[in-house]
Amino acid sequence: MNQELIKDAVMDMLLELSNIGTGNAATSLSRMFGNEAVGIEVPTSLLCPISKFAELLPNPEEEIVGTLRMIEGDVGAIAFIQSLHDALVMAGRLLDKHLQGLDELSRSAIDETSNIMTASFVNALADISDMQLVPAVAGMAIGPSAAVLNSILVESGTVSDQVIVVESVFLLEQYRATGHIVFLPESTFLDILIDKFRLE
């Protein structure tokens, strides 16, 4: 198989996934925030070896929130990762108040924001693959990024050696909130995605 064509197909697939997913997410956030305008920057995305996964977030001590959902069938797992600060800012918009720490309600609001963000990308993956994708209930971890990323890897249990990472930046008035979608695909599903964009 021509490696250049595969490379092009991967690039096209990443572009499509990040654009549709981030677009879906911004629309959803805007609705959740009472139709407040939510801007986006051009998302960045990459397919990288799972060994590079820990390098995603440069500061291993930074407090982050990670939610992980398995997707039924041989599809993989999807995680949404955000700094605790940005997660609290977004959850605060939902609750219409300034959140300083974690209580039951703010945790639940963070859970719901993560749910909507993940759904935006699962729905994008479903569009691209033309398959019905059913995510399971999420597990949420809050703590230093090194520990959270590690628990995502362990919990996902996927056999894939590659991950797709999409970084989205949402503009909430003066605030830039960043979120990472990390998709750990089973290799068969990754092949399905790439095949959709092969021009051979």
Add this chain to the structure above:
Amino acid sequence: MAKNVLIVDDTAFMRMMLKKILSQNGFNVVGEAGNGIEAIELYQELEPDIVTMDITMPKMDGITAITKIREQDPNALIIVCSAMGQKQMVIQALSSGAKDFIVKPFEEERVIEALGKALEG
């Protein structure tokens, strides 16, 4: 008379949002369930006029709960509220007996319209 609603969703935040919307629009929220099993139990106990049902939940998902509730009460009115708005999922929910499918995040008008239409029959 205010119609009685049972809210089923695994996140407390979403239950709170729905309760607020429904209460402000003249509905009476009689119960809240966090999973499909609780939904079935509370449906039997409270006999609500209508149910809002999430799909992805722990212990028992919403589609299974809809099927089981409608086995007991074929006239049960259930509206699905889920972030999983994929076509196949909507078809599956409607064929299991849901009256409507609202994609999260929802708008207040859409929720009230869906419940109103289902209750009108």
